[in-house]
Amino acid sequence: MNYPFLFARKERKGLYVLLLLSVVFIVGKFYFFPAPAAIVGNSKMEKPLEKNIPLYKTPLNSFDPNQLKASEWLALGLDQKVAARIEKYISKGGHFYEAKDLLKMYGMDTSFYKKVESKIYIAAQEKKENKFEKKTYPSKTYAPYEKKVKPIVEINGATPEQLVEVDGIGEKLAARIIKYRDLLGGFVRKEQLLKVYGMDSVNYAKIQNQISVDASLVQRIDVNKASMEELSKVKFVGVKRAKAILAYRQQHGDFSSLKDLLKTQVISDSILYLIEPYIQLK
Numbered sequence: 001m002n003y004p005f006l007f008a009r010k011e012r013k014g015l016y017v018l019l020l021l022s023v024v025f026i027v028g029k030f031y032f033f034p035a036p037a038a039i040v041g042n043s044k045m046e047k048p049l050e051k052n053i054p055l056y057k058t059p060l061n062s063f064d065p066n067q068l069k070a071s072e073w074l075a076l077g078l079d080q081k082v083a084a085r086i087e088k089y090i091s092k093g094g095h096f097y098e099a100k101d102l103l104k105m106y107g108m109d110t111s112f113y114k115k116v117e118s119k120i121y122i123a124a125q126e127k128k129e130n131k132f133e134k135k136t137y138p139s140k141t142y143a144p145y146e147k148k149v150k151p152i153v154e155i156n157g158a159t160p161e162q163l164v165e166v167d168g169i170g171e172k173l174a175a176r177i178i179k180y181r182d183l184l185g186g187f188v189r190k191e192q193l194l195k196v197y198g199m200d201s202v203n204y205a206k207i208q209n210q211i212s213v214d215a216s217l218v219q220r221i222d223v224n225k226a227s228m229e230e231l232s233k234v235k236f237v238g239v240k241r242a243k244a245i246l247a248y249r250q251q252h253g254d255f256s257s258l259k260d261l262l263k264t265q266v267i268s269d270s271i272l273y274l275i276e277p278y279i280q281l282k
Contacts, residue, residue: 062121065096076116082107096122152210155193156186156217168206173198184235186218188277220280223261224254236274241266255281 063072065086073083086105096102099120102113153166155177163174173196180196181187190213193199221230223245231242244266249255252263258276261267267275 062119063116064121064123065099065102066090066122076112078112079107079109082109098122150210152212154212154214154217155190156181156214166207166210168203168210185220185278186215187213188215188218189213215277218277220278222282223258223279224249224281234275234278236271241271257281 068076068086070080070083070087073086074080078086082105085107086102089105099117099122102108102120103110150165150167153162155163160171160174160178163169163177164171169177176196176198177193184192187193190208190211191204193207193211194201194204221234223231228239228242228246231237231245232239234242237245241264244264245261248264255261258272258279258281261272262269
């Protein structure tokens with residue numbers, strides 16, 4: 001039986017040779033002419049070109065670690081991560097002031113440092129000495145502090161405005177002091193301020209060193225010439241005692257001394273002590 005797709009013997013030999021040549025051609029193409037990595041490789045597995053830089057060793061010359069890039073550190077044989085860390089440190093404003101500063105970098109290999117230590121030259125190394133140098137500023141002169149001392153206020157002649165200048169005396173208390181002063185005829189002792197409404201021992205202790213009393217400013221009544229009205233206004237005398245004093249004076253004449261007031265029977269020793277600063281004899 002004849003098969004149309006069968007080849008003759010010579011034809012089969014030629015076919016075998018053709019297949020062999022095809023195989024040789026294909027194998028030779030891939031072997032002698034490999035495809036680019038971008039075409040045949042997995043792009044996700046590729047690494048950046050810079051990271052594939054061979055860690056070759058170069059002759060060591062003097063260098064400034066502040067000037068080297070990561071690729072140059074790699075060329076010296078430094079670990080890739082440490083090289084990147086140094087470059088980032090410099091870009092952020094970091095600076096190596098002396099060779100030993102390199103050892104402060106995380107991951108720095110001490111054996112690598114010892115190998116390059118003698119070749120490190122930092123041009124601005126003098127900045128290390130000046131970094132912590134104490135700055136000097138022109139001296140300033142200040143005037144000595146002078147505590148302002150308020151003047152002592154004399155309370156018999158003081159105005160309301162002057163009394164308010166005393167620490168511890170407000171406007172209301174100043175008004176009461178003047179009212180009591182007019183009623184009394186003046187102050188002969190500082191302690192008399194304790195009789196003023198609103199003045200307690202605590203406040204008095206606060207102001208006593210800020211005030212003074214001039215007893216010569218006290219208004220004195222002449223017992224031998226005063227009217228009943230004038231006598232009655234003297235503190236602790238009143239109308240009843242004023243009438244008795246006036247009656248005694250009219251009956252016996254002028255008083256020769258203040259102690260003669262005791263003869264009126266209305267003035268006692270204690271009352272005389274209180275009114276004596278406000279009366280007089282002329």
